[in-house]
Amino acid sequence: MSEGITLSVWRGDKDGGEEVGYQVPAVPGMVVLDALHWVQQNAQPDLAVRWNCKAAHCGSCGAEVNGEPKLLCKTRLDDYAGETVRVRPMATFPVIKDLVTDVSWNYQVAEQIPPLDPAVPAPFTMYQEDASRVQEFHRCIECFLCQDTCHVLRNHDGTDKYFGPRFMVKIAEYEMHAVDQGDRVPLLAQAAGLNMCNVTKCCTEVCPQHIRITDNAIIPLKERVVDRYYDPIRTLFRRLAGR
Amino acid sequence: MAQPVSSGTTRPAARRKKMPYWVEPLTTLVVLGTWLLYSLWEVLFHNTGTYHNYISPYFSPGIAGWFGWHILTALYVAWVPFLFRFTCYYYRKEYYRGFFWDPPGCAAADAPRKRYSGETKWPLKINNLHRYAWFLALIVLLFLWKDAVEAFIFPHHGFEVRVGSLILLVNVVLLTFYTFSCHAFRHMVGGRRDCFSCGGKPSQSYRFWSRVSRWNAFHGAWAWASLFSVWAADLYVRLLLMGVIHDARLF
Ligand code: SF4
Ligand code: SF4
Ligand code: FES
Ligand code: FES
Numbered sequence: 403m404s405e406g407i408t409l410s411v412w413r414g415d416k417d418g419g420e421e422v423g424y425q426v427p428a429v430p431g432m433v434v435l436d437a438l439h440w441v442q443q444n445a446q447p448d449l450a451v452r453w454n455c456k457a458a459h460c461g462s463c464g465a466e467v468n469g470e471p472k473l474l475c476k477t478r479l480d481d482y483a484g485e486t487v488r489v490r491p492m493a494t495f496p497v498i499k500d501l502v503t504d505v506s507w508n509y510q511v512a513e514q515i516p517p518l519d520p521a522v523p524a525p526f527t528m529y530q531e532d533a534s535r536v537q538e539f540h541r542c543i544e545c546f547l548c549q550d551t552c553h554v555l556r557n558h559d560g561t562d563k564y565f566g567p568r569f570m571v572k573i574a575e576y577e578m579h580a581v582d583q584g585d586r587v588p589l590l591a592q593a594a595g596l597n598m599c600n601v602t603k604c605c606t607e608v609c610p611q612h613i614r615i616t617d618n619a620i621i622p623l624k625e626r627v628v629d630r631y632y633d634p635i636r637t638l639f640r641r642l643a644g645r
Numbered sequence: 646m647a648q649p650v651s652s653g654t655t656r657p658a659a660r661r662k663k664m665p666y667w668v669e670p671l672t673t674l675v676v677l678g679t680w681l682l683y684s685l686w687e688v689l690f691h692n693t694g695t696y697h698n699y700i701s702p703y704f705s706p707g708i709a710g711w712f713g714w715h716i717l718t719a720l721y722v723a724w725v726p727f728l729f730r731f732t733c734y735y736y737r738k739e740y741y742r743g744f745f746w747d748p749p750g751c752a753a754a755d756a757p758r759k760r761y762s763g764e765t766k767w768p769l770k771i772n773n774l775h776r777y778a779w780f781l782a783l784i785v786l787l788f789l790w791k792d793a794v795e796a797f798i799f800p801h802h803g804f805e806v807r808v809g810s811l812i813l814l815v816n817v818v819l820l821t822f823y824t825f826s827c828h829a830f831r832h833m834v835g836g837r838r839d840c841f842s843c844g845g846k847p848s849q850s851y852r853f854w855s856r857v858s859r860w861n862a863f864h865g866a867w868a869w870a871s872l873f874s875v876w877a878a879d880l881y882v883r884l885l886l887m888g889v890i891h892d893a894r895l896f
Binding site for chain 2: 466468469470471493529531532534535538550551553554556557558564577578579580581582595597598599600601602603604607608614616617618621622624625626627628629631632633
């Protein structure tokens with residue numbers, strides 16, 4: 403790949419667009435975002451791409467590289483040696499321009515989730531066993547790549563039926579918190595649409611933070627919904643106890 | 646660490662060349678489909694799975710025998726492991742992808758099925774009762790352990806180790822890992838709790854939960870391994886019964 407990289411970048415806006423090819427000189431260690439910056443500086447200054455940290459930390463640069471949801475700043479071009487690198491915006495969200503999509507739906511969802519409700523005022527003592535469990539969920543950088551790949555949102559127009567994996571992680575973070583006294587199980591069973599998820603794990607496969615979304619957040623939450631709404635024996639005991 | 650937080654290395658040496666998206670679900674469809682057809686053939690067309698001191702996992706425990714029933718003897722028990730695997734979170738992933746194409750691959754450019762309701766409607770809603778299937782499967786597992794022990798004690802010979810004994814033993818060990826790495830079990834032993842250390846030190850349920858969590862990270866591997874071992878164990882007993890093979894003594 404000494405000659406260069408063949409990029410094919412989707413250009414357009416909400417009314418449509420198409421992929422446009424660019425030849426970019428290769429530099430060792432280069433990531434897809436570097437190549438897009440080269441295009442901005444040398445060929446098309448109006449190419450729109452959202453980014454901030456270039457360190458896989460801010461979660462702004464999510465897009466699809468050769469059909470896989472990726473952080474542009476963390477996707478190395480030497481992984482695609484000999485291939486045309488096709489870069490497209492996240493398909494689940496409406497396009498604003500080129501690679502930039504409107505992810506504001508996610509912030510509307512976030513507002514519907516009751517925040518942490520500690521039983522004792524901070525600062526409270528929390529032991530490592532309890533902290534470790536929710537620390538995994540704190541690694542989320544809100545790149546929304548999991549939302550992009552989730553077939554409920556992507557293929558079935560599920561934004562009015564399911565909050566999506568990112569927000570299952572968020573809810574798990576609060577629900578499994580040692581001092582939280584909030585109850586988000588009814589929300590999970592109803593508006594959040596947890597059972598629209600069929601545990602097929604695409605979210606886990608794409609998460610750049612390697613959060614085990616399905617195994618550690620979604621399935622344990624599903625079990626909590628079962629406790630409350632589906633398990634006949636637990637329901638009977640709850641009735642008998644008058645709760 | 647409370648639960649394994651990563652299922653892989655952060656950067657594999659080189660990105661795996663992506664196969665076409667349909668390869669994986671199609672493989673699942675073919676393998677699980679073949680296993681289903683084999684199981685139907687076994688359950689519907691055979692009335693015994695016992696060869697001397699061996700008993701095929703499809704026929705154990707021999708409920709039919711307790712009541713003196715002689716037809717479709719496997720059917721009375723085989724529905725338990727079937728229900729267990731059908732409602733298993735791991736197999737759900739596999740068959741939703743392989744059989745329903747919901748989705749066939751991640752972010753694959755395919756035409757999705759029009760109707761999709763996740764697990765919100767019957768019959769898929771039944772999957773919410775996986776924990777009950779777990780308890781039923783546990784009962785069967787206990788019988789399979791008994792069978793595995795008996796597979797080493799041969800009529801007129803006493804203790805011997807033969808190929809069949811080992812197959813039945815390996816099978817029950819794999820099934821044990823599969824059963825105890827279950828997500829519902831993980832929830833029952835401790836996952837249900839929000840606070841593991843509110844008594845000032847890690848609770849017993851924390852210890853159970855973190856152990857199960859470690860096994861659970863490989864639940865899919867246990868699921869496949871135990872599926873193949875059940876298959877192999879049954880086929881071995883069936884071939885012995887048909888006189889196709891002979892059981893070799895090892896020591
Ligand atoms: S496991 Fe559930 S949340 Fe994750 S991508 Fe699949 S359907 Fe969506
Ligand atoms: S859970 Fe992972 S993929 Fe989803 S938004 Fe957070 S970091 Fe991104
Ligand atoms: S630019 Fe911040 S994550 Fe890529
Ligand atoms: S989740 Fe697979 S057996 Fe329970």
